[in-house]
Amino acid sequence: MLTIFLVEDEMIELSLLRDHIDWAGMGIQVAGTAKNGRKAWEQIQLLKPDIVLTDVRMPIMDGLQLASLVQANFEWMKIVFLSGHDEFGYVKSALQTGAIGYLLKPINRAELSDVMAKVRDEVEKENLLRISRHVLIEKRVEELYRSGGEGREQSWLDLIRIDPRFELKKYVTALIRGDRSCAADIQPTLRSLLSANAIEGFVIKLNEREWLLAVPFEAGADYECNWHELISAIKLAHDRSVIIGIADTAAALNRAREMLGEARRAAEESFYIGYGHMIHSGQAREGTDTVFASEDALLLKELYAHDRPAFLSRVEHYFETLVRMRASRQKVQEVALDVLKVIGTACAKLEDQAKIEIGEQHEWNREMLELDTVPNIMSFLLELAARIGRYFEERGQDRHLLLVREVAEHIDKAYAEALTIDQLAAKVYISPNYLRALFKEKQGCTIHEYLTNVRLSKAVELLADRTLKIHDVANKVGYDNTSYFCSFFYKTKGVTPNEYRKKYL
Structure with a gap:
């Protein structure tokens, strides 16, 4: 159903327009009303109706001034004017502003129906053009983020040919990475949030765990609040935790690849801090390949001595140090495998029933290598060590x-x-x-x-x-x-x- 906004300075006539015209029968819904152009413009920017039916002559801001604002900002919006018999000069000016038609007062319902039928046809044509144009724009924007070299240059030229305003627009780029807890596609949720906040951005699905979000840059905008709202909404809708990496650079989309690179570097921090966070590219820290050797003999001694708190404390110390160092994923996994080897050695002589309950080293190794954050790896090791420690304790004592x-x-x-x-x-x-x-x-x-x-x-x-x-x-x-x-x-x-x-x- 189309939406219409009514503007008329005479209260009685405005009430008649709103309440005594069968708008629903014409497939139209009244979105709002106003008594002058200035009040109407404030609401039109928020409501974005398909049609504006406005009187020509009004105080404060007349219909012609209002039409100029509408056409400059929402060229797809259709204007229809109301005028008296003695206002032909105004009507002529009105049609020159791009209005689709006009109606003389008092309104003839048959004429109104004919004009609205014409408006409906124009709106439907405009909507088809807008959809086709938007699809082309989205395709070019995705190419700019995904491709490089000559392909990227051509995509940029195509984009500004479709809409020259992109040459001056700056965008903020965010990479949203989901954990492996589920395979839900969060793209519809992202689009809904953009729509709910009246943000005309782009959502691109990069793979099963990553989505790209590009939103227009506005100086002073509270993006931080939006990012946190996004994390909460995804958790609520899909029970999926995400990290949002945000590029500090805000630029035109001809630099899309560079901005995606910044956002990706920020999102890589998920390996160290886990999910449920947002981080800017300027906060991401460089990694190191400094050698970090685990003290296997001491770990083994502590485990055999049943000093579970000391063992767990040392494991925590290892991984907190790895995070501080920003050790590479490979180095973290090497240390984790070392710890599993120590645990496996300590458990080598356990009876078969214990191995069934606790598992064996090859199973632990496989499960650990599937984990994608240091907090998850550390939790896995601590939980495994705790289970084994409790097993040792209960062999001769009431573990409860x-x-x-x-x-x-x-x-x-x-x-x-x-x-x-x-x-x-x-x-x-x-x-x-x-x-x-x-x-x-x-x-x-x-x-x-x-x-x-x-x-x-x-x-x-x-x-x-x-x-x-x-x-x-x-x-x-x-x-x-x-x-x-x-x-x-x-x-x-x-x-x-x-x-x-x-x-x-």
């Missing part, structure tokens, strides 16, 4: 009790911190719900009760030091809110902290 003890020991040391069940569960590589159940079973109380008891015990000790104020004691045992601490203390001990200090200490 060990996990609970480890959590309790951490609470004993870190009671003053803002501890959460998610943090505690992450330390022992199990889910929060599973940890809650285990802790209750092995310790005889909930994690919250245990933490509360530890904090209460520490608070009583600190109250003995009369140089400490009550809010100091509260802070030292993990409570930022002194009132809450006093309330909790009173409910537990039956007296306030001050009263306890005076009465018992």
